[in-house]
Amino acid sequence: MWVRVTVRGNSMSPTLHDGQKLLVRRLFRRPRDGEVIVFRVPDPELPHRVKRVAAVAGDPVPSWLAATLPGLSRVPDGFVVVVGDNPRSQDSRQLGLVDCGDVVGAVRGT
Template sequence: MVSLALTAALVLALLRAVAARRWLRITVTGNSMSPTFLDGQRLVVQRRRDRVPRTGEAIVFEAPPDRRHEVALRLKRVAATGGEEMPAWARARFRSEVVPAGYLLVVGDNAVSEDSRQLGLIAVTSVLAIVDEPGTTRRAAMLPTRGDAMN
């Protein structure tokens, strides 16, 4: 009886360890991604680094080192990927017409958001997960249209 309970406990521990490596549980804080993701909403996202995120996809990434004291992980939408043309609002900020290879331009769904306007371009290597949004076909290239106000 003890060996069966021990085996079950070990199997459960192994499954939890595997799940922790494949899945990431986050709680949305703030309104920068509303109305798509709401403050307090809990998400379970699959960790993936098997491909570069596409324009329009929501991603979870590690904040730049100088911003990790605020929030370690960020949830934003990809506005442009390496090699793609930058939206008009980003050209002056980054003094470039094209996003450099290996980087992403990210925005919040809410125009009043802290995103690439403040964080800069995001390295593809900092992406932890691509958020699965069934039925969502948003493209963020037109966002944001407001000034640099933060949420």
């Protein structure tokens, strides 16, 4: 099953651009490292985010995130760490770990 999503903002620039239309494949598996995913967040104005998976369950917590999650050395089961391609993007430092249950799907062709 496929879902159409429109990119809002520049968090994934230069890979994706504001207003770009994406074809998102619903996932019936866990996201993979490096995959660009769409996931739900509790924000009524922008209820979805598009980010790249930086670490999956069982991976070490990335050094750039370790200070935000003291005492957590590995990504827990059922969660992923996300990062935007734009260095000024929100990522797991602000959004926290993303629950795999909130992942809508993976962007095709990125």
